[in-house]
Structures are given as C-alpha cells and as structure tokens.
Amino acid sequence: MVLKLFVMPRKVRVRFAPSPTGPLHIGGVRTALFNYLFAVKHKGDFILRIEDTDQARFVPGAEAYIMESLKWCGLHYNEGPDIGGPHEPYRQSDRKDLYRQYAENLISSGNAYYAFDEPDTLDSLRKQYESEGKVFQYDASTRLTLRNSLTLSEEEVTRLIETSTPHVIRFKMPENEEIRTTDLIRGEVTFHTALLDDKVLYKADGLPTYHLAHLIDDFLMEITHVIRGEEWLPSFPLHVLLYKAFGWENDMPQYAHLPLILKPGGQGKLSKRDGDKMGFPVFPLQWTDPFTGEVSSGYRESGYFPEAVINMLAFLGWNPGTEAEFFTLDELVDAFTFDRVGKSGARFDPEKAKWYNQQYLKYKSDEELTSLFIPILQKKGFPINPRHIKKVTALIKERLVFPQDFWEQAFYFFEGPESYDQQMQKKVWKEDTPGIIASVRELLKETKDFSSAGLEALIKNYIEQNNIGFGRVAAPLRLLIVGSGMGPHLFDILEMIGKEETIRRINKGLEMIQ
RNA sequence: GGUCCGUUCGUCUAGGGGUUAGGACGUCAGGUUUUCAUCCUGGUAACGGGGGUUCGAUUCCCCCACGGACUACCA
Numbered sequence A: 001m002v003l004k005l006f007v008m009p010r011k012v013r014v015r016f017a018p019s020p021t022g023p024l025h026i027g028g029v030r031t032a033l034f035n036y037l038f039a040v041k042h043k044g045d046f047i048l049r050i051e052d053t054d055q056a057r058f059v060p061g062a063e064a065y066i067m068e069s070l071k072w073c074g075l076h077y078n079e080g081p082d083i084g085g086p087h088e089p090y091r092q093s094d095r096k097d098l099y100r101q102y103a104e105n106l107i108s109s110g111n112a113y114y115a116f117d118e119p120d121t122l123d124s125l126r127k128q129y130e131s132e133g134k135v136f137q138y139d140a141s142t143r144l145t146l147r148n149s150l151t152l153s154e155e156e157v158t159r160l161i162e163t164s165t166p167h168v169i170r171f172k173m174p175e176n177e178e179i180r181t182t183d184l185i186r187g188e189v190t191f192h193t194a195l196l197d198d199k200v201l202y203k204a205d206g207l208p209t210y211h212l213a214h215l216i217d218d219f220l221m222e223i224t225h226v227i228r229g230e231e232w233l234p235s236f237p238l239h240v241l242l243y244k245a246f247g248w249e250n251d252m253p254q255y256a257h258l259p260l261i262l263k264p265g266g267q268g269k270l271s272k273r274d275g276d277k278m279g280f281p282v283f284p285l286q287w288t289d290p291f292t293g294e295v296s297s298g299y300r301e302s303g304y305f306p307e308a309v310i311n312m313l314a315f316l317g318w319n320p321g322t323e324a325e326f327f328t329l330d331e332l333v334d335a336f337t338f339d340r341v342g343k344s345g346a347r348f349d350p351e352k353a354k355w356y357n358q359q360y361l362k363y364k365s366d367e368e369l370t371s372l373f374i375p376i377l378q379k380k381g382f383p384i385n386p387r388h389i390k391k392v393t394a395l396i397k398e399r400l401v402f403p404q405d406f407w408e409q410a411f412y413f414f415e416g417p418e419s420y421d422q423q424m425q426k427k428v429w430k431e432d433t434p435g436i437i438a439s440v441r442e443l444l445k446e447t448k449d450f451s452s453a454g455l456e457a458l459i460k461n462y463i464e465q466n467n468i469g470f471g472r473v474a475a476p477l478r479l480l481i482v483g484s485g486m487g488p489h490l491f492d493i494l495e496m497i498g499k500e501e502t503i504r505r506i507n508k509g510l511e512m513i514q
Numbered sequence B: 001g002g003u004c005c006g007u008u009c010g011u012c013u014a015g016g017g018g019u020u021a022g023g024a025c026g027u028c029a030g031g032u033u034u035u036c037a038u039c040c041u042g043g044u045a046a047c048g049g050g051g052g053u054u055c056g057a058u059u060c061c062c063c064c065a066c067g068g069a070c071u072a073c074c075a
Helices: A001-005 A024-043 A062-073 A090-110 A119-130 A154-162 A210-220 A230-246 A306-312 A329-335 A348-361 A366-380 A386-398 A402-415 A422-428 A433-446 A452-466 A470-483 A490-512
Strands: A013-016 A045-048 A113-114 A168-171 A178-183 A189-193 A200-203 A225-229 A254-256
Touching: A013 A225, A013 A329, A024 A045, A024 A062, A024 A225, A024 A254, A024 A306, A024 A329, A045 A225, A062 A154, A062 A168, A090 A113, A090 A168, A090 A200, A090 A210, A113 A154, A113 A452, A168 A230, A178 A230, A200 A210, A210 A470, A225 A230, A225 A433, A230 A254, A306 A329, A306 A386, A329 A422, A348 A386, A348 A402, A366 A386, A366 A402, A386 A402, A402 A490, A433 A452, A433 A470, A433 A490, A452 A470, A452 A490, A470 A490
Parallel strands: A013 A045, A225 A254
Antiparallel strands: A113 A168, A168 A200, A178 A189
C-alpha cells in the first residue's frame, strides 16, 4: 500500500503567480496561457496566486485587472484569491505569518543567517568595488567581513534581534558547487555556486522575498510544474538549492523557462513600460494608471477578439509542427507540448496580430457581427433595423480588421457622402458624364425592379444601346453614391439604400460636382 | 564587466548529416472585381563567422561574433 503511494503520479498542479505592480502585459498573459494549456491537457489544476510581497510597488487595482484579463482570455483558474480553494489564502500578503518560521528553519540547519548590514553600507561597498573595476557580491568571499550572525557573537545576535534591530535573512550559498538540473524546454542546464550571491530570503520589512515565498507556496500548494519566463533562469540554481536546504528535493516541481517576447523593433524584452507608445497595445485590457492617470490601450478595447489574441500569443514561441495556424483554446490544449516550445526569444509582430484578428472576424457569423455593429449605429443616432444591418454586415465584413472599422467601411449604407474623392473624380468624371448620369437617373426613376440583379440588367442594357463602356456609368455613379471608389458591388448598395435615396444622392452629387 | 540562455527569409517558424531548405505575416507582380477590400496565382528573401568530425555539414563538436536575460532588503 505504501509503495503504491510512491508510484502514484501526482496530479498536475501549476500556478500563474503575477505580482500586482501594474497591468499584466501580453508576455504575462502568454505565461498564464501556457500554464493553463499544460494544466488542462493533463487534467490538472491551474492556480492563480498573487505575489504581493513588495509593498513598495503595490499598485491598487492591479490584482482585479489581472483577474479580469484572465477571464477575458478564457483562462479559468481552479483556485485563486477570489474563488478560494484548498490551499487558501492565495495572496502572499495574507500568508505573511507563514514564512518567517521557514526562514528560521534554514538558519537552524545552517543554510541561512541573519544579516544586520545597513543598506547604505552595502551601497557604498558596491560603489567602492565599482570604482576599482570590481563587482561587490555578498557571498562566501565577503560574508565573513560583514555584520551578520556568522561574524557576531551569539549573544550579540540575540540582543540585536530582541531589540528589533532591522535585519534580513540571507541564504548561505555554498562556496563551490556545480548545480546541474533540468529544464523542460532547454534540457540540462548547469550553474556554479561560486558566481551566485547570498540572496536575501527575508526582508527587514517582515516579508519574504520572491525567492523564499514562491518556493514555500509552491511546496505547500503541491505545485508539480513551474512554468515561468526566462528571466528566472539565473535564479533557478538558488531555487534548486533551497529545495535541498529544506529537504524537499523529492517534491521539487519540474521547471520550464519560457522564451521571452521581444519588442517588435529590436532591442529588449517587451515591458510594461512600453505602454502603447509603439503603436499597438501591450496590455490585454485598457489600463488607467491610478497615480498618473495615464491611459494605456488594451487589446479588448482596440477591437481584438480574445480568441485571436490567444491564438496569436500561443504561436509566439510555440508551434504545432504542422501548417495549421488557427487554434481554439481547446485545440491548443490538445496540441500543446513543451518539446514544441522554442528556446529563443520571439519578437512581437503587431501586423500578424492584426491579421489574426481579421481572420477571426471573417469567420464570425453575420448575426454575431451585427450585434457588435448595432451599438456603433446607436451611438450615431440611427434607427436600428437588425435585418438591414445584417445584410450590410454580409456585404462588408471581409474588409474589416476590427469591429470598429464598420462605420468607416459601411457609412454609405446609412448616409450619403459628405464629399467626393478628388482623385477618383479626376479619373472618372468626364465632360459627358453629367449627361449620362442624368439619363441613367431617369431610367432608375422609372424602373419597378430595384433589385441588384434588376438594376444591373437595366444599366447593362443602357450601355449596350448607347454603345459605351460599363465603367463610364458605374464609376461615376459609385462616386455619387459612396463618395469614393470603395465598397461592394454597386447595385447591391443601390438595392440596399433604395430608389428614393439613390435619386437623392444622384441629384445632390450632380449639383456639387461641376 | 561577470554568469546563464540563445542564433534558419525583414518577422514568427518547420526541418534536419546528402532537401529545389517548407509554411505563415509583410512586401512585390499578375489574375478576378466597374472601384476598394477579399480571394487566387506567382516572385522576393534565410541556415551569423571560423575551425573541426565526416565521403558529405545548415543539421554534431569547439571557438568567435552577435542578441537577450540576470547581476536589489523587485518580482
């Protein structure tokens, strides 16, 4: 029976653990996505944990923003601060009392120590080293010269702690060990502890650092796989050592470090600070900075569909190995594996994001799109006729990238042009045009059949009898009806706007173009 | 500076010891369309450099270059 417990595979449990220091950016969304895909694929749990141990960088509203973003993307978590779960609480500030004892355990076992150095002391040491062309590191080479429980007497340490002297707890990094471990994406990776420093695990403010907190929580929450950004790779050995120091190595999760998403233009990873200064949103949802009031655009408000954003994000650093490029969330779940995740950073391509959106828009039903366009028309004060709007939708949907392109591409179904495109006018408005248009107008007035096909037959008959080209009629007529060369089949437009409006626009245009 | 990770068309990528190095976005040209968009067809364009290993390397190994990440009492 006992043996059976050992071989029983653990249920997959992954977590997305952002810190609420601002809006989540799309790199974060992708990390969440990959976690979600892996969890669902393995019928495991996807947990949201808020890592708010840095009180100085706390931003109000960020936590709610993160949850709303995940919801918008359809990335549902099984446990989290708002929905609870078996390992509550899911906010590190609410678990504050838990961490100190673990840090002290590490001291008892000789893996950590108290340090009383003031930040200023360390700062000036860094500067001093720098001026000598060296880099100061709190490690085996320096720790014995500093103020900590390794150099102070036991009585002195006790006294300092009892008098609440500000202090931190540092990890005692082994002097010279090779750490060889495995990353799900990169394979074997090696590090040398000689280059690592004695990281602070517990801060003077009474809160743990990321390194301590995330690890204890991952252990307590029975996380089996840590899927995070590549920026964590350098501290991976510290985490491995920490698991060892706690004696938890058998429960250590497997790690996957995702390649970063880079700026489109060139250097560096895409960051929150980029805002939407680069001409595209970097945030899933619009965000208003609570301190400065500055507004950054979001994918949602810019007219992107969450399915398109998810699809696009999944393909940044991952691919199915086939030529298929459209995947729903469920299909991504089926197809996702770590061995198809790339190792190198992926430059974000705003053009491709737009293209994905265009494709998703095109495949949406006319009904669904119609319901998206109705509010646009309502805002403009037009009476709403869903049946009519649906017909317009069918006619123009393939020329839209975003729902809000609707008005620009379809206004002429609702109101006549305000002006006439100069280029087009020059090209198609000949001396005899007014005469031709005037006689066409009379034909239109008289006809009983104002259907698209009927009108087309009518005009074709006219050009044959007068022996002129189709374009001599159609092009100027379009100019009068639409105001430019855009739009679907001309007679479809005429049918939609009706005889009365058609004649009205012809008359108005004839007057204005002289 | 140091450490770690990476390097196939402009971008996202497939591939893998012998291939016409494939696809997608973009771009260009042609076709369809009375126009625009869509759509179709076609073109452009890549294995960073140098050494090995090998009959043969873009593919395996090493070095260099370049890029990125990290180097806080931030995550």
